[in-house]
Amino acid sequence: MTLLTARKVEVANVTKQFGEVTALSDISLTLGQNEFVSVVGASGCGKSTLLSVIAGLEPPTAGSASLGGHVLTGPGRDRGVVFQSATLLPWLSALGNVEFALRGEEGLTKKQRIDRAREVLAQVGLDGFEDKFPSQLSGGMQQRVALARSLSYGPEVLLMDEPFGALDALTRRTMQELLTQVWEKHRMTVMLITHDIEEAVFTSDRVIVMTPRPGRIRAEIPIELDRPRHADLIGTPAFHSYYTEILALIHERGH
Numbered sequence: 001m002t003l004l005t006a007r008k009v010e011v012a013n014v015t016k017q018f019g020e021v022t023a024l025s026d027i028s029l030t031l032g033q034n035e036f037v038s039v040v041g042a043s044g045c046g047k048s049t050l051l052s053v054i055a056g057l058e059p060p061t062a063g064s065a066s067l068g069g070h071v072l073t074g075p076g077r078d079r080g081v082v083f084q085s086a087t088l089l090p091w092l093s094a095l096g097n098v099e100f101a102l103r104g105e106e107g108l109t110k111k112q113r114i115d116r117a118r119e120v121l122a123q124v125g126l127d128g129f130e131d132k133f134p135s136q137l138s139g140g141m142q143q144r145v146a147l148a149r150s151l152s153y154g155p156e157v158l159l160m161d162e163p164f165g166a167l168d169a170l171t172r173r174t175m176q177e178l179l180t181q182v183w184e185k186h187r188m189t190v191m192l193i194t195h196d197i198e199e200a201v202f203t204s205d206r207v208i209v210m211t212p213r214p215g216r217i218r219a220e221i222p223i224e225l226d227r228p229r230h231a232d233l234i235g236t237p238a239f240h241s242y243y244t245e246i247l248a249l250i251h252e253r254g255h
C-alpha cells in the first residue's frame with residue numbers, strides 16, 4: 001500500500017462551537033485505513049460531536065474532516081453510522097430492514113439485495129432470525145440488525161456512538177466479542193465511542209482520551225495486545241495495565 005492509496009480519515013484542526021459552548025477545540029487526529037480506534041472521555045467532552053463531524057452530520061466551525069484526501073461535507077455511503085438506539089423500521093423484519101438500507105445501492109436487483117442482507121445477518125449471528133420484527137428481538141439482537149444494516153453496503157469507515165451503551169453487561173460483552181470478530185475478519189476503519197474502558201481496550205488498536213470544556217485530546221494510547229482477541233484477555237496483567245492507565249488519564253485534572 002502506498003501513501004497515495006491509503007484511505008485515512010483525517011481530522012484537521014477542527015473546532016466546533018454551539019453558541020457559547022466550545023464542544024471541540026482545535027482537534028486533530030488520524031484514523032489509519034482499517035485501524036480500530038476508540039474514543040473515551042467524560043460525558044460532554046465532545047465525543048458525539050467529533051463523530052458527527054466525521055459522519056458529515058455537523059459542519060465544523062473551523063478545520064475539516066476528510067477521507068482519502070476528500071473533505072467530508074455531508075453523510076455518504078462510504079461511512080456507516082451506528083447509534084445507541086437501533087432505530088429500526090418497526091414494520092419491517094430484520095431482513096427487510098437490511099434490504100431497505102440496500103435500496104440506495106444502484107444496480108442491485110431485489111434478489112441480490114435479499115441475498116446480501118441474509119449474508120450480513122449471518123455475519124452478526126442472526127441466521128434464523130431474518131423474519132423477526134424489531135419488537136420480537138432483544139435489545140442486543142436489534143443492535144445486531146443495526147450493525148448488519150451498516151455493514152450491508154460495505155462502508156470504508158464504521159462510526160459507532162456508544163452502540164452497546166443501553167445493553168446489559170453480559171449482552172455488551174457478547175457484542176464486543178462479535179464486533180471484534182467481524183472486524184478481525186473483514187477489516188475496515190472503525191471509530192468506536194464508548195464510556196466503557198474495558199470495551200475500548202478489548203476492541204481497539206488505539207484509544208484516544210478526550211478532556212472536556214473545551215473538548216480536546218489528552219492522550220492516544222496504542223493497544224499492543226495480540227489478535228485475535230478473546231474474552232480471557234480481560235483478566236491478564238497487560239490488559240489491566242492499559243485499563244488503569246486510561247482510567248487515570250480520564251480522571252486527571254487540568255489540561
Ligand SMILES: Nc1ncnc2c1ncn2[C@@H]1O[C@H](COP(=O)(O)OP(=O)(O)O)[C@@H](O)[C@H]1O
Pocket residue numbers: 018021022023041042043044045046047048049050
Ligand atoms: N446540538 C447541540 N446544541 C448545543 N450544544 C450542543 C449540541 N450538541 C452538543 N452540544 C454541547 O457540546 C458539548 C459536547 O457534547 P457531546 O459531543 O454530545 O459530548 P459527549 O458525546 O462526549 O457526551 C456539550 O457541552 C453539549 O452540551
Ligand SMILES: [Mg+2]
Pocket residue numbers: 047048049
Ligand atoms: Mg455522546
